[in-house]
Each structure stands twice: as C-alpha cells, then as structure tokens.
Amino acid sequence: MNRFLVFVLLAPLLPLLASAAPTGSIAGSGTPVISAIPASETVALASDDPNAVLWNVTIDTDTDPQPIRGALGASIMAQQNIPLQQLNPDLLAPPTTDAGDIPNLKWPFSMSSNRLQTGGWARQTNINQLSIATSMAGVDMRLEAGAIRELHWHKTAEWAYVLSGYMQVSAVDSNGRNFLGTIGPGDLWYFPAGIPHSLQATNQTEDGAEFLLIFDDGDFSEDSTFLLTDWLAHTPKDVLAKNFGTTIEAFNNIPAQQLYIFPGNSPSPDAVAPEDPQGQVPSPYTYKFSEVTPTQLAGGSVKIADSTVFPVSTSISVADVTVEPGGMRELHWHPTQDEWTYYLGGAARVTVFASSSTARTYNYEAGDIGFVPATYGHYVENIGNDTLHFLEIFNTAVYADVSLNQWLALTPPAMVEAHLGLSQNTMDLLTKTKAVVVGPNGP
Numbered sequence: 001m002n003r004f005l006v007f008v009l010l011a012p013l014l015p016l017l018a019s020a021a022p023t024g025s026i027a028g029s030g031t032p033v034i035s036a037i038p039a040s041e042t043v044a045l046a047s048d049d050p051n052a053v054l055w056n057v058t059i060d061t062d063t064d065p066q067p068i069r070g071a072l073g074a075s076i077m078a079q080q081n082i083p084l085q086q087l088n089p090d091l092l093a094p095p096t097t098d099a100g101d102i103p104n105l106k107w108p109f110s111m112s113s114n115r116l117q118t119g120g121w122a123r124q125t126n127i128n129q130l131s132i133a134t135s136m137a138g139v140d141m142r143l144e145a146g147a148i149r150e151l152h153w154h155k156t157a158e159w160a161y162v163l164s165g166y167m168q169v170s171a172v173d174s175n176g177r178n179f180l181g182t183i184g185p186g187d188l189w190y191f192p193a194g195i196p197h198s199l200q201a202t203n204q205t206e207d208g209a210e211f212l213l214i215f216d217d218g219d220f221s222e223d224s225t226f227l228l229t230d231w232l233a234h235t236p237k238d239v240l241a242k243n244f245g246t247t248i249e250a251f252n253n254i255p256a257q258q259l260y261i262f263p264g265n266s267p268s269p270d271a272v273a274p275e276d277p278q279g280q281v282p283s284p285y286t287y288k289f290s291e292v293t294p295t296q297l298a299g300g301s302v303k304i305a306d307s308t309v310f311p312v313s314t315s316i317s318v319a320d321v322t323v324e325p326g327g328m329r330e331l332h333w334h335p336t337q338d339e340w341t342y343y344l345g346g347a348a349r350v351t352v353f354a355s356s357s358t359a360r361t362y363n364y365e366a367g368d369i370g371f372v373p374a375t376y377g378h379y380v381e382n383i384g385n386d387t388l389h390f391l392e393i394f395n396t397a398v399y400a401d402v403s404l405n406q407w408l409a410l411t412p413p414a415m416v417e418a419h420l421g422l423s424q425n426t427m428d429l430l431t432k433t434k435a436v437v438v439g440p441n442g443p
C-alpha cells in the first residue's frame with residue numbers, strides 16, 4: 001500500500017522525471033531501463049511501517065482496544081463502546097497511510113431499522129444510511145415458509161441473491177409473457193424496471209427464506225413500491241367494477257390497505273406458470289448462480305454473473321469472491337462502476353484510495369455493507385481465520401476491473417522502474433494475467 005501511494009503521489013512528477021532522466025542503461029533481462037533521479041532527491045521515501053491491523057477482530061481476546069499505534073495516539077479516558085471498537089481497529093487506530101476524509105463507506109444491516117410484518121420483515125440501506133451510495137440501494141428481506149411479498153412493481157430494476165432457503169418468483173412482462181421460477185441459496189433473480197412480480201418463500205426449508213435485494217438507484221425505498229392491494233384500495237370501486245366487467249360486490253373482500261408481507265400457503269416447488277397465449281418471457285428472470293463452478297485462485301475463488309451469462313440482468317452484475325485466511329483480493333479498481341459490497345462471512349480489511357492523497361481503511365464482518373466509488377483503488381484482505389466471502393455488486397451490464405499488478409506488468413518496464421525504483425527481482429514478479437485473489441505469499 002505504501003508503495004502504491006508513493007507511486008500515485010509521484011505520478012504528477014512523471015514529465016519532470018522523464019525529461020531529467022540522464023541516460024538509458026540495460027537491465028539484467030536485456031530491457032532498457034531509464035536511470036531516473038532517485039525518489040529521495042524529489043520527495044521523501046514512503047515509511048517502512050507495515051501498518052498491519054493491530055488486533056484480532058475475530059477473537060475476542062483484546063477486550064480493551066486502544067487508539068494507539070506505535071508512538072502515536074493515547075488511551076481513551078472517557079466514553080467508549082468497546083464491542084464496536086473491537087470490530088473496527090482501522091477506524092480506532094488507522095494505518096499511518098490513511099489521510100484525508102471521505103464520506104462513510106460502511107453500514108451494517110444491524111443498524112438499519114426493520115419493518116416487522118406477520119410472516120417476515122425487511123430492512124433497507126439506501127442513501128439515508130449510506131449517503132455516498134447513490135447508484136444502488138439494498139434490502140435484507142425475510143419470509144417465513146409460504147409467506148408472500150405481495151404483487152408489486154417499482155421504478156428501478158430489482159436484483160436478488162438468495163441468502164438462505166428457497167424462493168418462488170412470478171412476473172409478467174409488458175408483452176403479456178409470463179414467468180415462474182423457483183431458486184435456492186446462492187441463486188439470483190432480476191426484474192427489469194417496472195415489471196410486476198411476486199416473491200414467495202417455499203417450505204423446502206422449514207423456516208422459509210432470506211434474501212438480499214439490490215436496486216439500481218440509491219434513492220430507492222422499499223416503502224415506496226407500487227403494490228397491488230394499495231392501488232386497488234385507492235381506486236373507486238365503480239372503476240374496479242367497470243375495469244373487470246363485474247359488480248362492486250365482487251370486490252367486497254379486497255383489503256383496505258396494503259398487505260406488503262403476509263403469510264401464505266407454500267406453493268409446490270415444481271409449479272409452472274399459467275398457460276400464456278403470448279408465451280413465456282424470452283429470457284428467464286432467475287439464474288442458478290449456485291451451480292456455477294468458481295474459478296480457483298492462489299488465495300481463494302471468484303465467479304461472476306452479469307448480462308453475458310444472465311442476459312436479462314442488464315443493470316446489475318456481481319462477483320462472488322472467497323478469500324482464504326491471509327489471502328487478499330488484489331489491489332484493483334472498477335473503471336466506471338461503483339461497488340456495493342455485501343459481506344457473507346469472515347473478517348475483512350479494505351483501504352479505499354480516493355486520489356488527492358486521501359485514503360481510508362475500514363473493517364467488515366458478515367452482515368456489513370461496504371461501498372467503493374467507481375475508480376477508487378482498493379484491496380480486500382482476509383484478517384480473520386475463517387474464509388472471507390463477499391459479493392461485489394455493480395450497477396452495470398458487464399463486470400469490469402483493472403488490476404494494479406497486471407497494469408504494471410504490461411507497461412514498459414522502464415516506465416514502471418522510473419516511478420517505483422523496484423529491483424529486477426520484484427519487477428520479475430509482476431503478473432501479466434490478473435491474480436484477482438492472492439494468497440498469503442502473493443499471486
């Protein structure tokens with residue numbers, strides 16, 4: 001991280017360095033290398049402090065975490081919330097590479113207010129909780145077996161990842177083509193903006209289901225969706241009678257207000273959509289992501305679902321990443337896409353580099369949301385002793401990232417050398433293919 005920052009800090013000096021470079025020389029590999037002015041003659045070298053995380057977030061042994069890093073800081077004398085401090089070592093005692101300020105990039109779902117209903121609940125995180133996340137909002141929703149999130153639609157697209165249990169979803173598109181699908185843990189669904197749909201937990205597991213919903217607008221509110229019952233309760237009954245060609249009495253049993261989430265009888269997991277003269281939707285609204293085999297990497301695994309494999313999902317893509325203890329999602333950024341990160345398990349450390357000598361480090365655990373604005377450099381390090389598992393979610397049709405290591409490996413070596421003063425041995429370690437997740441000892 002130090003060297004990465006130094007590189008970026010030096011970048012504006014590049015023209016100066018290049019013009020001042022005296023002569024070319026030949027390195028061991030036969031590659032011409034410019035002998036640049038040593039960094040120490042232009043700016044100071046970065047500190048050798050490893051700036052490692054200071055205490056173990058996964059083991060509750062350090063019951064008295066203090067804001068002290070080396071000679072810096074001092075003990076807390078007044079009020080403190082020790083459990084929260086234990087979980088956030090890099091906020092209480094940040095690495096010395098952190099500098100400047102950026103909007104908050106962490107929100108635990110535990111801090112979102114919940115909406116309790118008969119049959120389930122829903123808690124959301126939108127710009128009211130995480131103001132920087134203008135591109136996406138998330139909802140954690142729970143339905144007991146058979147419970148229904150009522151027929152509705154909304155202005156945004158809806159993407160979901162099933163966290164636990166099994167769900168049956170239905171929809172009808174604007175051409176009158178219908179869809180019915182049943183999916184389980186680790187599977188996805190997607191409904192384009194404005195397409196009406198329903199969600200129902202099946203009884204394939206006794207307790208029903210829980211799932212993560214993502215909407216492609218940070219201003220989305222789960223409380224502002226267009227519900228079937230809400231609409232009918234706010235439409236004159238003579239209009240209802242005329243619309244359906246019947247009597248006002250036919251609507252004697254409609255609810256006076258929205259149902260939102262309510263109990264129901266579990267459907268059969270094998271149920272199929274009603275016969276449709278228009279046919280089925282041309283591209284399924286569900287995707288069995290759980291059946292995709294992840295790519296194994298030095299320090300973990302990755303699998304990606306975007307519109308190239310799940311064609312209907314044109315506004316949300318996801319990378320499902322695991323990182324083994326000591327491993328790290330490599331230094332990278334996403335060229336045009338904000339990242340809404342959801343932590344499924346383990347303990348992570350992330351430093352987000354925001355340009356302008358600004359960087360902030362956060363710690364995340366299961367149930368936390370992270371956010372990384374488009375173009376901000378970052379890594380995700382496993383700082384626990386369990387597998388770290390998270391979802392990188394983007395408001396985009398096609399997943400994309402840029403790897404720092406690959407970028408440097410594919411840039412003329414003399415150019416890299418002029419910035420970083422790396423030894424030939426280190427230059428030889430640069431990898432021309434993306435490592436994605438490195439192990440404790442690298443790619």
Ligand SMILES: *[C@@H]1O[C@H](CO)[C@@H](O)[C@H](O)[C@H]1NC(C)=O
Nearest residue numbers: 053055056058059383384385
């Ligand atoms: C936390 O403790 C585990 C188990 O002893 C160990 O594997 C891991 O390296 C520790 N992490 C840190 C940051 O000290």
Ligand SMILES: *[C@@H]1O[C@H](CO)[C@@H](O)[C@H](O)[C@H]1NC(C)=O
Nearest residue numbers: 202203204265266267268269
């Ligand atoms: C689960 O639901 C099905 C209907 O799809 C029903 O036949 C079955 O009895 C239910 N099982 C339990 C354990 O409730």
Ligand SMILES: *[C@@H]1O[C@H](CO)[C@@H](O)[C@H](O)[C@H]1NC(C)=O
Nearest residue numbers: 058059060325384385386387
């Ligand atoms: C992590 O460390 C704790 C404490 O040493 C231990 O109880 C737990 O079993 C470890 N977990 C793994 C997956 O090794």
